Amino acid sequence: MDRHYQNLVQKLEEITHLNGVMSTLGWDQEVMMPAGASEARAKQIAALAGVIHERMTDPALGDCLNELKEKNFDHLNEVERCNIREALHSYELETKVPKRLVQELAELGSRGQGIWVIARQENKFSDFAPVLKRFLELKTEWAQRISPELKPYDANIDLFERGTTxxxxxxxxxxxxxxxxxxxxxxxxxxxxxxxxxLQGRFALDKQEALARAISQDIGFNIAQGRIDVSVHPFCGGSHPTDVRITTRYKDSDFxxxxxxxxxxxxxxxxxxxxxxxxxxxxxxxxxxxxxxxxxxxxxxxxxxxxxxxxxxxxxxxxxxxxxxxxxxxxxxxxxxxxxxxxxxxxxxxxxxxxxxxxxxxxxxxxxxxxxxxxxxxxxxxxxxxxxxxxxxxxxxxxxxxxxxxxxxxxxxxxxxxxxxxxxxxxxxxxxxxxxxxxxxxxxxxxxxxxxxxxxxxxxxxxxxxxxxxxxxxxxxxxxxxxxxxxxxxxxxxxxxxxxx
The missing domain is CATH 1.10.1370.30 (Neurolysin; domain 3)
Structure with a gap:
């Protein structure tokens, strides 16, 4: 196998592993982290986001991709071509965004989640509004840097549904x-x-949990490589196909x-x-x-x-x-x-x-x-x-x-x-x-x-x-x-x- 491609795979896997750590930190923040740890966690996430950004914008990665881009891809298989194509796309996006912006977005996301939880509990949109305003400023700047040819909202949509406007x-x-x-x-x-x-009345939470777990496993969820927990907002997270974590929320009035x-x-x-x-x-x-x-x-x-x-x-x-x-x-x-x-x-x-x-x-x-x-x-x-x-x-x-x-x-x-x-x-x-x-x-x-x-x-x-x-x-x-x-x-x-x- 081409040594440049081997080098690329090594770098991509390290980035994936770091992203896995970030995912686990995010899961922990919503499921198990003490409420008083929010400030420390925000700084941890910001620091890790900076490290990931450095890996994704490493000039050595760029050199590796440039070497591969100049070669004829005919000798590569479908998977290898996909890895190069996706890595090029990601590198071109990341190198257009300064580390300062990456870290501020990550830290605001961590702080924002905690602020949102409290604002939601206390029914105070005014407490969350400043976070939303700052995010709009940052995400507009981000969009203008990565895709100046697109409207800012189209660039944000493209992040989740590439090619969709x-x-x-x-x-x-x-x-x-x-x-x-x-x-x-x-x-x-x-x-x-x-x-x-x-469907109205009182439904024991332990019965709800047992029923949900049983059906989840019936339809194929491998609990040996996953977890089911509780969070404010249901989600699926985890760091790898062998570590997949889902959450729900229970109310005794609605199973x-x-x-x-x-x-x-x-x-x-x-x-x-x-x-x-x-x-x-x-x-x-x-x-x-x-x-x-x-x-x-x-x-x-x-x-x-x-x-x-x-x-x-x-x-x-x-x-x-x-x-x-x-x-x-x-x-x-x-x-x-x-x-x-x-x-x-x-x-x-x-x-x-x-x-x-x-x-x-x-x-x-x-x-x-x-x-x-x-x-x-x-x-x-x-x-x-x-x-x-x-x-x-x-x-x-x-x-x-x-x-x-x-x-x-x-x-x-x-x-x-x-x-x-x-x-x-x-x-x-x-x-x-x-x-x-x-x-x-x-x-x-x-x-x-x-x-x-x-x-x-x-x-x-x-x-x-x-x-x-x-x-x-x-x-x-x-x-x-x-x-x-x-x-x-x-x-x-x-x-x-x-x-x-």
Whole structure:
């Protein structure tokens, strides 16, 4: 093997290992770290971010890449070409950003998370606003440095969905609004709504935890190489495919939230555990975009776990965990209850019909902030007005409104569109699976999830970063991303549940 390529792999693996340490520090901060350690942790994270940045901008790495770039790639295989391509992209981005900016973003993200948690608890958006304003300044500077040819918000979107811009997203989201708002109104106007009374009451937390853990492992989560813990906001983290950590949050008044949160994060975890790490800790073995990642979590949460066959398989188990609460329910009523379409204040608790409107609201706010048509101080009012317009409800507090998500506390602008792109990918992948494995619904009903996991491993997880999202979707499904799959799925499913004409 070319010595320059060997040198490149050695440098890339060291960077990956350092990023793994950073991920573990981030997980610890949200799960186990004492509250009083926030200042020290912010400095630790800033220092480590500086070290990683130095490795990623090392002139020796640049020299190595330049040597490889000048060579003929024909003698390299697909994985080697991918590693060089991804390393070049990353190096060109990182060398355009000064260490000072990298460290300030990292430290503000660490401090911002703590400030957000307290502001959310105390319902004080004004305490979080300065963090948001500073992030907008820093992320605008960052965007102008790395991609001066792009609009600042497009550069931020590109970080999560490479090659995707506002010009591509906005028409799709406008189409979704035109289709979903009338659908939601039609559902809400139906006189007979599903009975959800048996989902209310008190549900023992230990029973919730045991149920969630069991189902997570049933569908394929390798607990020997993972963990399930509690955090303010559910997430999937960890440092390597052999160390994947998911979290949820429990409320004794709602077991559905924690259960489906764990299933959602398990979808992310299965992607991480399914990556081709035998290729080495290099870019070719990493996951693709956030949209593809989200497609995997939504695939399991919505296409599988909210389906009638899944409910049929697990209903007796769930009722055994909460016998008094569910004594009057049956499979059909349970299926309808967990698929109720009802506008909710909280994005992570929203149903699959209303969820895209939560994403669109956030996308439009981020777009407005970067374009200068919206002010940070006005966000609570803008948020509430949009919720009223799209979903017909108004948050009674900032805690249940503009402060509910953790993303802005880390400066993750441009992330939200990935959720709805992921929902579209998930639906298109699932329809392809049904064509290729006609017994899928029978397998789900019998609790045989292995064929689904193997299909996802082979088609998506083990492909790493060999292809762009567009190429991957084309390879897997035989067509480009087509939102008609998603819209058709929602109209068919909820038309049947609510008996729409």
């Amino acid at each position: 506002m010009d591509m997203i906005t028409p799709i989201f406008e189409c979704l609004k035109q289709e979903l708002i009338p659908l939601i109104e039609a559902i809400q106007s139906q006189p007979l709504q599903p009975d959800t009374s048996f 559905i939230e924690s259960l489906y949160s764990v299933i959602h994060e398990t979808g992310h975890a299965l992607y991480e555990q399914g990556r081709p790490h035998e290729l080495g800790d290099v870019p070719a073995s990493e996951s693709l975009t956030m949209g593809i990642h989200e497609s995997q979590s939504l695939f399991w949460e919505r296409m599988v776990a909210q389906s009638k066959p899944f409910c049929s398989h697990y209903f007796d188990t769930i009722r055994a965990a909460f016998p008094e609460n569910l004594k009057s329910a049956d499979v059909d009523s349970f299926y309808r209850a967990i698929n109720t379409c009802k506008p909710d204040l909280i994005r992570v608790e929203a149903d699959e019909v209303t969820y895209p409107l939560h994403v669109i609201l956030r996308y439009e706010i981020e777009k407005g902030l970067f374009e200068g048509s919206m002010r940070v101080d006005d966000l609570p009012e803008i948020w509430n007005e949009s919720m009223q317009k799209y979903l017909g409800i108004k948050p009674p507090s900032d805690t249940l409104g503009v402060l509910q998500d953790s993303h802005w506390s880390g400066g993750a602008f441009g992330y939200f569109p990935s959720y709805t792109l992921g929902a579209m990918y998930a639906c298109q992948f699932y329809n392809t699976l049904l064509r290729e494995q006609p017994d899928t619904k029978k397998n789900i009903a019998s609790g045989n999830f292995a064929p689904i996991k193997v299909w996802l491993n082979e088609k998506i997880h083990r492909q790493g970063r060999l292809y762009t999202p567009q190429e991957l979707v084309q390879r897997v499904t035989g067509e480009a991303l087509n939102p008609d799959h998603f819209i058709g799925y929602l109209k068919t499913k909820y038309g049947e549940i609510y008996q729409l004409g």
